[in-house]
Amino acid sequence: MSIATTIVKSTPIFGKMFAVDKSTGLEEINAWPALMIMSSFVWLVVAGLLGLVMPATQIFDLGSDHFYTTLTLHGAALTFPFSFQLMMGVGLHRSGGCVGKPVTGLFAALSWLTMNLGAAILTVAVLMGLKVSVVVMFPLPLVGAQMGVWSMESVIVGFTGIYLVLACMILCYPLLVFKMLFFGKKRAELVLSERSLNEPGMLGMLLAAATLLLTGLPLVVVGTTLLLALYKILPMSLAAWAADPVVFQYTFYLFAHNLMEAMALMVASAMYATLPLYLADGSRKLYSEKLANLALWVLLVTSVTSGLHHFITFYPNQPAALSYWGNIMSWGTGMGAAISIFTILATIWQHGLKPEPGIVAVLVGWALYILDGASAIVTSNIAWTYQLHGTMWQSGHFMTVVLSMSLMWMGVLYHHYPVITGRKLDAGLGSLYIKLMTVGSFGAAIVMLAGGAAGMPRRFADWHPEGWMLYGNLILAFGLIIGASFAVYFYNLMKSREISAPMGELARA
Amino acid sequence: MLDYVYTGWGAFWATMFMFIPFALMAYWVIRRKSLVDTGPTRLQPSEFAPIEGIWLTFAFIFFVVANLASLKFIPWAAASGATGGEAEVQVDFTAKSWAYDISNRQIEAGKPVRFSGRSSDTQHGFAVYHPDGRVLFTMLMMPGTTKPTSVVYTFKEPGKYAVRCLEYCGIAHHRMQDELTVVKSN
Numbered sequence A: 001m002s003i004a005t006t007i008v009k010s011t012p013i014f015g016k017m018f019a020v021d022k023s024t025g026l027e028e029i030n031a032w033p034a035l036m037i038m039s040s041f042v043w044l045v046v047a048g049l050l051g052l053v054m055p056a057t058q059i060f061d062l063g064s065d066h067f068y069t070t071l072t073l074h075g076a077a078l079t080f081p082f083s084f085q086l087m088m089g090v091g092l093h094r095s096g097g098c099v100g101k102p103v104t105g106l107f108a109a110l111s112w113l114t115m116n117l118g119a120a121i122l123t124v125a126v127l128m129g130l131k132v133s134v135v136v137m138f139p140l141p142l143v144g145a146q147m148g149v150w151s152m153e154s155v156i157v158g159f160t161g162i163y164l165v166l167a168c169m170i171l172c173y174p175l176l177v178f179k180m181l182f183f184g185k186k187r188a189e190l191v192l193s194e195r196s197l198n199e200p201g202m203l204g205m206l207l208a209a210a211t212l213l214l215t216g217l218p219l220v221v222v223g224t225t226l227l228l229a230l231y232k233i234l235p236m237s238l239a240a241w242a243a244d245p246v247v248f249q250y251t252f253y254l255f256a257h258n259l260m261e262a263m264a265l266m267v268a269s270a271m272y273a274t275l276p277l278y279l280a281d282g283s284r285k286l287y288s289e290k291l292a293n294l295a296l297w298v299l300l301v302t303s304v305t306s307g308l309h310h311f312i313t314f315y316p317n318q319p320a321a322l323s324y325w326g327n328i329m330s331w332g333t334g335m336g337a338a339i340s341i342f343t344i345l346a347t348i349w350q351h352g353l354k355p356e357p358g359i360v361a362v363l364v365g366w367a368l369y370i371l372d373g374a375s376a377i378v379t380s381n382i383a384w385t386y387q388l389h390g391t392m393w394q395s396g397h398f399m400t401v402v403l404s405m406s407l408m409w410m411g412v413l414y415h416h417y418p419v420i421t422g423r424k425l426d427a428g429l430g431s432l433y434i435k436l437m438t439v440g441s442f443g444a445a446i447v448m449l450a451g452g453a454a455g456m457p458r459r460f461a462d463w464h465p466e467g468w469m470l471y472g473n474l475i476l477a478f479g480l481i482i483g484a485s486f487a488v489y490f491y492n493l494m495k496s497r498e499i500s501a502p503m504g505e506l507a508r509a
Numbered sequence B: 001m002l003d004y005v006y007t008g009w010g011a012f013w014a015t016m017f018m019f020i021p022f023a024l025m026a027y028w029v030i031r032r033k034s035l036v037d038t039g040p041t042r043l044q045p046s047e048f049a050p051i052e053g054i055w056l057t058f059a060f061i062f063f064v065v066a067n068l069a070s071l072k073f074i075p076w077a078a079a080s081g082a083t084g085g086e087a088e089v090q091v092d093f094t095a096k097s098w099a100y101d102i103s104n105r106q107i108e109a110g111k112p113v114r115f116s117g118r119s120s121d122t123q124h125g126f127a128v129y130h131p132d133g134r135v136l137f138t139m140l141m142m143p144g145t146t147k148p149t150s151v152v153y154t155f156k157e158p159g160k161y162a163v164r165c166l167e168y169c170g171i172a173h174h175r176m177q178d179e180l181t182v183v184k185s186n
């Protein structure tokens, strides 16, 4: 039995939802993905509740310290160990079944370990007092330590945690994907639904892994230098170049921006692979694979440099030319979205759709992603960003992009869940989850954008001036609905144990 | 009209302008083809091509127009046009956790003001709020830059303008505030 299966089995409550069905003979592609998906949901439950705590600290005046602690934990946990890990789990499961290779070995184990250990260590650092927000506004961690706001120990612990999380995303996970795509022999018994790299359903996996590795390497160099200096292995004088705020923040965003785009590439890829399986006429064909691939390439090419839009208000320190470039490239990603909108809707128009909960959940997540994309290109426009940068608009954008991709993965998981566990999900609960999630997620997104339009600052522990509490109350209300929808989703996973016995052979059908 | 489009709320409606038609269209297509008329369409693949062309052209033109029209609302572009030789009033400031040191908090309406700012510790923002609560512009400062971050803005109405830091800078970030007073020019 694989270590992963054992860990899942011995985890209370969540372990039951993801117990791997061994009768299928697919443990080698099921076990590590199941563990990753399960772990991601544990983080979701904790950090999702923290989301509700933020408006609560405002309504009940619980103090700014609690707000900033919660903000840091909420943002970090939902971006990395929840969303990225969920993507990793479902994405690897897909890839395994598409290329007929096991998801096992050192890189699989390390991907899981570095992500969860790193996130746990970062959590400890935040509880020790390090309140730096998910994006680390460098040199804030060091300045806070100098000012005595938090301890130097918490900074060292925090950097260690972040470093491990980065190691997972930039090295372990991409290397595992490369290994699966290019090395080892295909094993017929592991092939569930064969795909080649020319198909959009696989191309996105490869492009995403390459993006993570290439755009992350500079950050690995900068991060390693800083970490070595923090541990006093390297003298500070040799690390000074990496501690330069401009150097750090630009390498950080080169990666952070492309991290989001890489995740988008993967989820788009998963959608292009899943949608054809639910077409009413059984044709299993996209409107056009070429167009689907084109959308992925446009997204890739435009996104690499569009991250410059983070620094537009830094003018003239960021020269105008670079800001115009970031602005244009960001709207270029919008062209990618326009192409994918056409591909998806034309496919459905051409072949009809079997509206099962899994695919509907994917489509709802995708619609949320389009809303987010619209808000994102708007705030990448130079004139608009001068009024939106640093407002709740951008928290709304960040939260919505992460949430929408997660929703798509949770929909794709509906499709993979029976293969992993041998159990079926209830369609009624599935559609209740979708209804609640639609109201909650679109509501929260629109309210946060509206708050930003009204000038409500992000990461700001005082929502009382200028009537911003209105938006705060609405965020809480829609947040509660999001919470309820997750509860229904988990209840469905729990309940699936009872509906049907493991269905081994069915998984392959 | 354009003056409104390129504000925070204008951004909100621009987003909705892109999203709402998409949402209606997607809802209609998905509903129709999954519940009402699930059979394959009679449209031939070749008949999709013109729709595809029109849709992508429309998106492209909209994107180009929205961005070209915004050019004159960019603070640095506005600076070169608006001042037209008129002398800029200089306001220098330094941001330090968690307060500002501002050279001049009293400003005359109608005169272009150049704000030039630096940070002396970590990243900070400098957002100027209109008395009605909107953000007029915000600036990002990082420590150690050779040039100050800079924006030119001409205030139109007298009043009290709040200044807030919009870059997260630690546990008292929300208290990093100041105020500018704009008076009638004489």
Ligand code: HEM
Binding pocket: A048, A049, A051, A052, A054, A055, A071, A074, A075, A076, A078, A079, A082, A083, A133, A134, A135, A392, A394, A395, A398, A399, A402, A403, A404, A406, A457, A458, A459, A460, A475, A476, A478, A479, A480, A482, A483
């Ligand atoms: C349970 C309902 C939720 C509520 C009430 C909630 C609330 C919030 C609030 C108020 C903020 C803005 C904080 C600020 O910038 O001042 C925020 C930020 C964020 N949320 Fe949520 N959230 C919820 C669920 C989620 C979920 C499910 C995800 C991810 C899938 C998520 C991801 C994020 C991210 C990434 C940020 C950005 C953090 C930052 O910029 O520092 N949230 N959330």
Ligand SMILES: [Cu+2]
Binding pocket: B095, B097, B098, B123, B124, B125, B165, B166, B167, B168, B169, B173, B176
């Ligand atoms: Cu500040």
